[in-house]
Amino acid sequence: MSSVTANRYSGPAILLHWLIFALIACGFTLAVYMVELPLSPQKLKYFSWHKWIGVTVFLLAVARLAWRMAHPAPALPESLPAWQRRAAAITHAVLYALILVIPLTGWTYSSAAGVPTVYFGMVQLPDLLAKDKALAEQLKLVHITLNYTLLTLVIIHAAAALKHHFVDRDEVLARMLPFVKSHGEQ
Numbered sequence: 001m002s003s004v005t006a007n008r009y010s011g012p013a014i015l016l017h018w019l020i021f022a023l024i025a026c027g028f029t030l031a032v033y034m035v036e037l038p039l040s041p042q043k044l045k046y047f048s049w050h051k052w053i054g055v056t057v058f059l060l061a062v063a064r065l066a067w068r069m070a071h072p073a074p075a076l077p078e079s080l081p082a083w084q085r086r087a088a089a090i091t092h093a094v095l096y097a098l099i100l101v102i103p104l105t106g107w108t109y110s111s112a113a114g115v116p117t118v119y120f121g122m123v124q125l126p127d128l129l130a131k132d133k134a135l136a137e138q139l140k141l142v143h144i145t146l147n148y149t150l151l152t153l154v155i156i157h158a159a160a161a162l163k164h165h166f167v168d169r170d171e172v173l174a175r176m177l178p179f180v181k182s183h184g185e186q
Helices: 011-034 041-070 082-113 133-168
Strands: none
Touching (some): 011 133
16 A cells, blocks of 8 residues: 555555444444343343454544544545535544544443453453443443444445545545545556
């Protein structure tokens, strides 16, 4: 993977983008599935997997933000209207905030519920809050609400990228696809 060209994200940025997306998709799908299961060893295993995914997403999000600070995003096409540039900037900022905050709300929810988070079954993370059932219920609601907010923004983000590719026929989507060359690279 190459570094950023004038119109393309760097290889590490592309890798982190798609890896975080895949992990979030798996974690969300697992959560929707496991939440309705009766209490069992299998359900507890799924909760552990969900937490491991969340911690991993958080760590990768920190790495992605650090990379982004050192390697700015390529410029959007000059043809984009100012409102689309603003919408893209706001959406990206909120997406970054959510991929950092959602794992933290899960961790605080687990802490308040009195259930430790043990990363990959080996490293017990410290509880961020004392056990508090009422607070745990509030944090659970916050965690769920933020996840559905993220889902909504991801759908809008993907729809905008597909619109740029198929309707506007510009380079916006190609900038983040690992195996697609933009018109400027052909």
